[in-house]
Amino acid sequence: MRVVVAPDKFKGSLSAPEVAAHLALGLTRAAPGTEVVQVPVADGGDGTLDAAVSAGYRRVPVSAQGPTGEPVATAYAERNGTAVVEMADVSGLRRLPGGRPAARTASSSGTGEVIRAALDAGCRRIVLGIGGSASTDGGAGLVQALGARLRDVEGRDVGTGGAALSGIASLELSGLHPALREAEVVVASDVDNPLLGPRGAAAVYGPQKGASPEDVAELDAALARWARAVHAATGVDAADRPGAGAAGGVGFAALAVLGATLRPGIDLVLDLVGFRAAVPAADLVVTGEGSLDEQTLHGKAPAGVAAAARAADVPVVAVAGRSLLTPADLAPTGIRAVYALTDIEPDPTRCMHEAGPLLQRLAERVVADWGTDDDNDDEERSRDGTSSVREGPSRPPLPRR
Known part of the structure; x- marks a missing residue:
């Protein structure tokens, strides 16, 4: 599987390159054959x-x-x-x-x-x-x-x-x-x-x-x-x-x-970092930022990444420190699932200070849910607190390239 990892920063915890590196480590540890392309992004501000x-x-x-x-x-x-x-x-x-x-x-x-x-x-x-x-x-x-x-x-x-x-x-x-x-x-x-x-x-x-x-x-x-x-x-x-x-x-x-x-x-940054060129050959895109909230829907990096991935017909999921958005909020963006640090660590202070190792654990969950062609229904995919934003009984199989 080829995964493009394109997160923004987790403000106060990790820069975007650091987030991407931790995700890549978790993905390859869970599935050693995974090819990970790291493309950290930003929306024109910090990072x-x-x-x-x-x-x-x-x-x-x-x-x-x-x-x-x-x-x-x-x-x-x-x-x-x-x-x-x-x-x-x-x-x-x-x-x-x-x-x-x-x-x-x-x-x-x-x-x-x-x-x-x-x-x-x-x-x-x-x-x-x-x-x-x-x-x-x-x-x-x-x-x-x-x-x-x-x-x-x-x-x-x-x-x-x-x-x-x-x-x-x-x-x-x-x-x-x-x-x-x-x-x-x-x-x-x-x-x-x-x-x-x-x-x-x-x-x-x-x-x-x-x-x-x-x-x-x-x-x-x-x-x-x-x-x-x-x-x-x-x-x-x-x-x-x-x-x-x-x-x-x-x-x-x-x-x-x-x-x-x-x-x-985000459109300008995606062009600068070559994101659009990396997406067509991918099986999955992982984006994210520290807090998925209402601002995410109005030009922030994860929404821009998801739009570009959707245009290339590549599924996209998001990681976050926390998510304040409902499945209905995120459905128009094309983000199919959200994996939050707070799903596996309820203490916000630990989420801030231990964001790297926690991101690696979330990446392992992404592989478990999206790294095979076996159908997993929403209920199974949202076990242990991982929130799904996809409606319907099952996800389609990923294209194998």
């Missing part, structure tokens, strides 16, 4: 860089500013002139010193510095994953790091952070990195929020980054000034475009200033 490196991209270290200006050691991934940049790894919430939110002052500058490093190295295709950002600066810091100048009414440089945009009067793009004229920028984003208003970057995502109601009003007004300055400098009115509000407005700057295109995160 995108790891997924690219696992797929053969070269990790290129970079020193850049974190969201509040402190230096951080980050990287981009490069292959054949394409650079994969993960905003979460340089300007993300996890880079906030002490985890303290800085809704008004956090900046996307470091992300621009990483892009600049990739351009300086000759990369001419930039794939930017923008999930998990700490800032609400409309991408102003990003374009500042790429050479743009933000001026106030007296011609002085505007500082970094969303609140500082309340003083912007003009945007100068003459110093923008020259390689951007020929570079392709593709942004991985799964949100359709505009930049401004009740569904905008400040209103929807600001509170998640520590913004008070007063902060939200201030940031939204500052972003409106930023949008007017960008429109005046570029002639592009992107504030209302779907995705402009992504990552605190980085989507807006990417669209209006960098001429970027936006793509769903």
Whole structure:
């Protein structure tokens, strides 16, 4: 049997490559003849860089500013002139010193510095994953790091952070990195929020980054000034475009200033890591993430993996730390069964700390249920707490290749 293992991370426990490795170990231990292809994935947020490196991209270290200006050691991934940049790894919430939110002052500058490093190295295709950002600066810091100048009414440089945009009067793009004229920028984003208003970057995502109601009003007004300055400098009115509000407005700057295109995160990552090329020869796909919940159904990695597997007519099952979804919830995704750590270990703390060995045990259950052509009915396949999401008396036999 040939199995493609394509999980996302188990947040707080294991990276996606680590999840894939434990699953592969469990699968081959239970069925030594099994061929396992490990394709760790991500949805454009945390873990995108790891997924690219696992797929053969070269990790290129970079020193850049974190969201509040402190230096951080980050990287981009490069292959054949394409650079994969993960905003979460340089300007993300996890880079906030002490985890303290800085809704008004956090900046996307470091992300621009990483892009600049990739351009300086000759990369001419930039794939930017923008999930998990700490800032609400409309991408102003990003374009500042790429050479743009933000001026106030007296011609002085505007500082970094969303609140500082309340003083912007003009945007100068003459110093923008020259390689951007020929570079392709593709942004991985799964949100359709505009930049401004009740569904905008400040209103929807600001509170998640520590913004008070007063902060939200201030940031939204500052972003409106930023949008007017960008429109005046570029002639592009992107504030209302779907995705402009992504990552605190980085989507807006990417669209209006960098001429970027936006793509769903998991679709973009699946292309980057070669998942679609690996699936047609598979007998089974195993995906998963730490928590299967309502968000899974809206563009998260397991749903994207399942859609691609279903398109190739290959059955797919999922592993998870926990699953909050019913069989009816998951049926439209094509995920036929769910195997959760909590099925075999009810203690959440042990699930977090012992996720690796528990995943190996779940992989053995996957082999027991899906590794032969013997029919197993749903009741048998859900014994010992393993939850089935397939309706009907039996599963079809797997194709043997």
